[in-house]
Amino acid sequence: MSSHPAAIRVALLTPPGRGALAVVGVAGRGALAAVSRLFSPRGRGSLDQRPDGAVVFGRWGDRERGEEIVVVRHSAERFEVHCHGGAAASEAVIASLEADGAVRQPWPEWLKAAGESTTQVEAREALARAGGPKAARILCRQLAGTLDAEIARITRLDAAGDVTLAAAARDHLRRAARVGLRLTRPWRVVVAGDVNVGKSSLVNALAGHARSIVSAEPGTTRDVLETRIVLDGWEVDLVDTAGLRDDPAGPTEAAGIQRARSVVAGADLVLQVVSTTIPVSKAGSTSDRRDACPAMLVLTKCDLAPPGSEAPPAAIRTSTVTGLGMDELAAAIIRRLVPEERDDPALLGGPVPFTARHVEMLG
Numbered sequence: 001m002s003s004h005p006a007a008i009r010v011a012l013l014t015p016p017g018r019g020a021l022a023v024v025g026v027a028g029r030g031a032l033a034a035v036s037r038l039f040s041p042r043g044r045g046s047l048d049q050r051p052d053g054a055v056v057f058g059r060w061g062d063r064e065r066g067e068e069i070v071v072v073r074h075s076a077e078r079f080e081v082h083c084h085g086g087a088a089a090s091e092a093v094i095a096s097l098e099a100d101g102a103v104r105q106p107w108p109e110w111l112k113a114a115g116e117s118t119t120q121v122e123a124r125e126a127l128a129r130a131g132g133p134k135a136a137r138i139l140c141r142q143l144a145g146t147l148d149a150e151i152a153r154i155t156r157l158d159a160a161g162d163v164t165l166a167a168a169a170r171d172h173l174r175r176a177a178r179v180g181l182r183l184t185r186p187w188r189v190v191v192a193g194d195v196n197v198g199k200s201s202l203v204n205a206l207a208g209h210a211r212s213i214v215s216a217e218p219g220t221t222r223d224v225l226e227t228r229i230v231l232d233g234w235e236v237d238l239v240d241t242a243g244l245r246d247d248p249a250g251p252t253e254a255a256g257i258q259r260a261r262s263v264v265a266g267a268d269l270v271l272q273v274v275s276t277t278i279p280v281s282k283a284g285s286t287s288d289r290r291d292a293c294p295a296m297l298v299l300t301k302c303d304l305a306p307p308g309s310e311a312p313p314a315a316i317r318t319s320t321v322t323g324l325g326m327d328e329l330a331a332a333i334i335r336r337l338v339p340e341e342r343d344d345p346a347l348l349g350g351p352v353p354f355t356a357r358h359v360e361m362l363g
């Protein structure tokens with residue numbers, strides 16, 4: 001046994017679930033001895049004879065029949081065990097190290113013990129949950145220390161009594177936090193409108209696959225259907241709803257309409273869908289309801305629009321048959337959800353608070 005068994009920490013460093021490879025970290029005084037007891041390198045030379053940085057192939061556990069794995073020696077006190085990606089293989093490696101006296105840690109704790117700041121660990125946790133390249137880019141900058149550096153600068157300004165500059169820097173961070181707090185909680189865009197106007201077709205076109213059933217029959221969508229997509233680099237939950245009408249075909253459709261109305265209330269943006277085939281005066285069971293949430297008017301089926309027909313000036317004209325207006329719609333949705341990108345391009349390119357803890361720190 002190692003002379004300091006409790007000092008050895010072990011953690012699963014890859015996400016739980018199936019993968020091609022799993023990586024188990026082993027660190028602490030006595031790590032070299034602990035790994036050496038369980039690992040039989042192929043070829044000559046034990047682990048203590050290998051240089052730091054060595055990648056060593058061998059077997060874990062039983063010298064003849066143990067699982068084939070790769071050990072990376074970072075130093076005598078830090079190793080990575082790369083094994084098969086199924087949960088059982090990494091669990092077996094961790095359990096054998098625990099049986100030898102090592103202490104299992106969740107990966108955020110492991111990273112903290114390895115010297116990362118709280119913000120950096122939060123950035124890694126957020127990166128594991130964030131979708132879309134833009135959120136990832138913002139979080140990578142905070143992982144690199146951008147937010148920590150800015151908070152340290154504000155602390156120095158406070159200490160120097162530079163009230164104006166400190167207040168300006170705090171204000172900048174508060175504005176960036178509006179987007180930062182959404183990096184792991186996508187925006188919700190609800191598609192609402194009368195029956196049969198093309199809501200589900202629009203959802204499918206934006207999602208790029210047949211998520212919702214589309215049919216010529218009014219009242220096709222009965223439930224609230226969510227699809228997580230990436231629009232213009234941002235993750236968005238797109239929500240399809242039952243079409244609104246005053247005379248639902250039965251209790252199921254009536255319940256769907258009820259759900260549609262309640263989901264609209266929690267939306268970041270509502271796409272009010274109106275078909276070009278229905279005169280504007282007759283359309284609008286959604287548009288004539290004055291909801292508090294922001295809405296955008298989308299005109300559908302424009303391929304069927306009679307020549308010279310007029311659209312409300314603010315409407316985005318689309319057709320899922322010809323693809324008309326789809327790129328414009330995606331861009332317009334993002335402009336409404338993340339106006340900072342256009343109005344203040346530098347805001348999201350620097351320090352961005354992304355947890356409630358950061359916002360609290362700003363006072």
Ligand SMILES: Nc1nc2c(ncn2[C@@H]2O[C@H](COP(=O)(O)OP(=O)(O)OP(=O)(O)O)[C@@H](O)[C@H]2O)c(=O)[nH]1
Pocket residue numbers: 194195196197198199200201202213214215216217218219220221222241242243244300301302303304318319320321322
């Ligand atoms: N020509 C044309 N037809 C469309 C377009 N979008 C939808 N449709 C047709 O309109 C009908 C209704 O489309 P859906 O997408 O199911 O409409 P919906 O608003 O989801 O309908 P409900 O779920 O019943 O409320 C289908 O027959 C679609 O093929 C379009 O851009 N052009």
Ligand SMILES: [Mg+2]
Pocket residue numbers: 199200201212213214220221240241242243
């Ligand atoms: Mg539908």
